[in-house]
Amino acid sequence: MIANYGYKDGSGEYYISIDTDKCISCEAGRACLTGCPKGMFETMVDDYDDEVVQIKQQFRRNLAYDCAECKPASNRPPLPCITACTPGAITHSW
Amino acid sequence: MSEQLNTGDKKPEFWRWQENCWADETKDWRSAKAVTVGIDVGSVSSQCVIVADGELYAYNSMRTGNNSPDSARNAFKGVTEKTGLTLDDVHMVVGTGYGRVNVPFSHKAITEIACHARGANYMGGNKVRTILDMGGQDCKAIHCDDKGKVTNFLMNDKCAAGTGRGMEVISDLMQIPIAELGPRSFEVDEEPEAVSSVCVVFAKSEALALLKGGYTKNKVIAAYCQAMAERVVSLLERIGVEEGFFITGGIAKNPGVVKRIEKLLGIQAMNTKIDSQIAGALGAALFANTLVQKQGPLAPIAA
Amino acid sequence: MITAGIDMGSRTVKVVLIDTAAAGAPSVKKTHLMFPGDLDGDAAADKAYDDALAAAGLRRNDVNAVFATGAGRVMVNFANEKITEMSAGAKGVSYFYPNARTIVDVGAEEGRGIKTDGTGKAIDFAGNEKCAAGAGSFAEAMSRALQLTLKEFGDASLRSDKTIPMNAQCTVFAESEVVSLIHSSTPKEDIAKAVLDAVASRVCAMVRRVGIDKDVVLIGGMVHNAGFVQSLKTAMDIDEVKLPDYPEFVAALGCALLAAEAKH
Numbered sequence: 001m002i003a004n005y006g007y008k009d010g011s012g013e014y015y016i017s018i019d020t021d022k023c024i025s026c027e028a029g030r031a032c033l034t035g036c037p038k039g040m041f042e043t044m045v046d047d048y049d050d051e052v053v054q055i056k057q058q059f060r061r062n063l064a065y066d067c068a069e070c071k072p073a074s075n076r077p078p079l080p081c082i083t084a085c086t087p088g089a090i091t092h093s094w
Numbered sequence: 095m096s097e098q099l100n101t102g103d104k105k106p107e108f109w110r111w112q113e114n115c116w117a118d119e120t121k122d123w124r125s126a127k128a129v130t131v132g133i134d135v136g137s138v139s140s141q142c143v144i145v146a147d148g149e150l151y152a153y154n155s156m157r158t159g160n161n162s163p164d165s166a167r168n169a170f171k172g173v174t175e176k177t178g179l180t181l182d183d184v185h186m187v188v189g190t191g192y193g194r195v196n197v198p199f200s201h202k203a204i205t206e207i208a209c210h211a212r213g214a215n216y217m218g219g220n221k222v223r224t225i226l227d228m229g230g231q232d233c234k235a236i237h238c239d240d241k242g243k244v245t246n247f248l249m250n251d252k253c254a255a256g257t258g259r260g261m262e263v264i265s266d267l268m269q270i271p272i273a274e275l276g277p278r279s280f281e282v283d284e285e286p287e288a289v290s291s292v293c294v295v296f297a298k299s300e301a302l303a304l305l306k307g308g309y310t311k312n313k314v315i316a317a318y319c320q321a322m323a324e325r326v327v328s329l330l331e332r333i334g335v336e337e338g339f340f341i342t343g344g345i346a347k348n349p350g351v352v353k354r355i356e357k358l359l360g361i362q363a364m365n366t367k368i369d370s371q372i373a374g375a376l377g378a379a380l381f382a383n384t385l386v387q388k389q390g391p392l393a394p395i396a397a
Numbered sequence: 398m399i400t401a402g403i404d405m406g407s408r409t410v411k412v413v414l415i416d417t418a419a420a421g422a423p424s425v426k427k428t429h430l431m432f433p434g435d436l437d438g439d440a441a442a443d444k445a446y447d448d449a450l451a452a453a454g455l456r457r458n459d460v461n462a463v464f465a466t467g468a469g470r471v472m473v474n475f476a477n478e479k480i481t482e483m484s485a486g487a488k489g490v491s492y493f494y495p496n497a498r499t500i501v502d503v504g505a506e507e508g509r510g511i512k513t514d515g516t517g518k519a520i521d522f523a524g525n526e527k528c529a530a531g532a533g534s535f536a537e538a539m540s541r542a543l544q545l546t547l548k549e550f551g552d553a554s555l556r557s558d559k560t561i562p563m564n565a566q567c568t569v570f571a572e573s574e575v576v577s578l579i580h581s582s583t584p585k586e587d588i589a590k591a592v593l594d595a596v597a598s599r600v601c602a603m604v605r606r607v608g609i610d611k612d613v614v615l616i617g618g619m620v621h622n623a624g625f626v627q628s629l630k631t632a633m634d635i636d637e638v639k640l641p642d643y644p645e646f647v648a649a650l651g652c653a654l655l656a657a658e659a660k661h
Contacts, residue, residue, distance in 0.1 A: 001244055002247070002333070004249075008253065010253075010292035
């Protein structure tokens with residue numbers, strides 16, 4: 001399942017997508033949980049009884065601002081969450 | 095049609111929609127082996143659906159009250175009054191929706207994404223692949239497989255654009271009951287360009303400017319409905335639209351938005367005789383039915 | 398030499414006329430602000446420009462060049478050149494504050510951060526366009542819900558030392574949240590601060606994307622809102638935010654200055 005957390009508003013589309021098929025059997029030891037400087041990821045058991053990672057509720061409506069520090073307007077370094085997720089389950093839409 | 099005006103002290107509530115309670119008179123829950131309940135407590139509306147042996151039997155749909163537990167209780171109470179069914183007669187209750195963890199008598203909570211997909215799979219059959227749910231304060235785009243299992247989804251509850259609230263805003267602004275917006279949006283000499291599809295606040299000020307600039311109310315509503323349609327289509331495109339397109343939630347009852355979505359996508363939405371607002375609660379009740387088949391019934395939890 | 402700058406904003410038209418005849422710094426001859434009302438964009442631009450000229454005792458022939466900026470700049474048919482709000486804002490700010498490095502621009506419909514190179518040139522920007530939540534209209538809508546003017550709203554916020562988080566990120570949803578705060582008897586000043594803190598934190602997150610370097614200058618309509626300025630300082634964790642004298646005219650002034658440079 002592709003789970004898209006985030007939103008689209010007047011200023012743009014801000015989604016972090018998690019490919020749960022790559023996430024169920026995580027080969028990175030859930031490195032995203034500590035990789036994100038804001039601690040935005042958490043594990044949960046989804047509706048089909050698989051343990052996967054999701055974005056915490058309190059961050060889902062605020063991604064443009066919460067992720068801003070990892071995304072300077074120029075000279076952007078690689079994102080820590082995507083670097084941590086070696087199975088490649090995490091993508092950002094912006 | 096005469097246009098209502100704001101007279102007297104009491105402000106008319108143009109956005110208020112019809113509450114609805116229904117039971118299948120041809121069936122009797124007393125003869126069913128498994129009776130399960132799905133409760134969907136949304137931000138604006140709450141539904142209770144009763145499934146008897148895996149078939150839809152009864153439902154109640156009403157406006158969400160001040161708190162989730164009471165809304166859940168009241169939704170169930172409506173069905174009790176109609177059918178005589180009490181919690182003691184129920185084998186399992188599943189809660190869903192924004193207030194799902196606050197349903198006092200539920201055995202399990204399941205997200206509205208999974209429940210909507212499951213409900214749509216029942217209502218539209220196993221050909222349903224793309225589901226759009228426009229709720230009171232959110233918009234969900236879901237892609238599912240032939241069993242109603244979610245394969246891709248997104249939910250937007252950050253922004254009012256593309257939600258039922260967005261429609262309430264225009265209904266209030268135009269002073270026209272919400273159920274009339276759709277039909278009125280087609281009574282125009284020519285289809286206008288959409289107002290801002292990205293922000294309700296800006297759409298509202300654009301709508302006011304159009305009205306001042308000589309647009310009829312109907313034409314402004316048409317421009318607004320087009321904006322709503324463009325908005326949700328942009329969300330749908332993110333998850334990928336496939337044939338087997340099903341619309342749930344209150345907005346399915348607004349042809350002004352639905353027809354424009356269909357036109358933008360080039361795909362007709364599937365038809366159903368069942369009230370589109372109950373999809374989430376129906377899915378929850380169906381999940382409960384599956385659980386009863388697997389694990390047997392559970393003792394009722396007091397409301 | 399006389400040059401003009403026109404800023405066609407989402408709510409108002411601003412015109413600035415400057416004189417660069419003598420040696421030394423250009424001087425501002427006239428500032429003019431107009432609400433277009435029912436006028437169409439191009440007619441509004443014409444009227445605002447002619448009104449400003451009349452007030453300065455000038456005719457169109459006296460003006461050597463006109464530059465336009467703002468969301469509606471394409472409608473200024475008589476402009477010699479159209480430039481972005483970022484370039485215009487950066488140039489205008491440099492007139493007041495040559496040491497400005499970070500410009501925070503919060504207008505009615507947009508909040509953005511601009512980084513300048515120290516000579517009045519914008520080198521980077523990050524913005525929140527077309528979403529009312531990150532801009533002045535969010536505060537405006539909430540002040541209406543509290544039945545306060547925007548100025549009263551800002552002043553009220555200064556009297557509060559509470560920090561109430563706002564859950565809603567959307568102006569439309571926030572209105573209901575504010576109504577429920579009113580119903581639960583939350584003091585108006587605390588609500589005002591909660592709202593302005595929310596806008597400030599969003600604006601600040603955007604500005605951080607370009608970096609925060611001194612001097613920090615705030616331009617746009619929110620300059621007049623003392624509560625917002627305070628919330629912004631707290632959010633950005635800095636002691637001072639510089640405020641230009643005529644914040645609404647900064648972009649129009651920047652246009653006029655760039656027009657003068659182009660003619661040299």
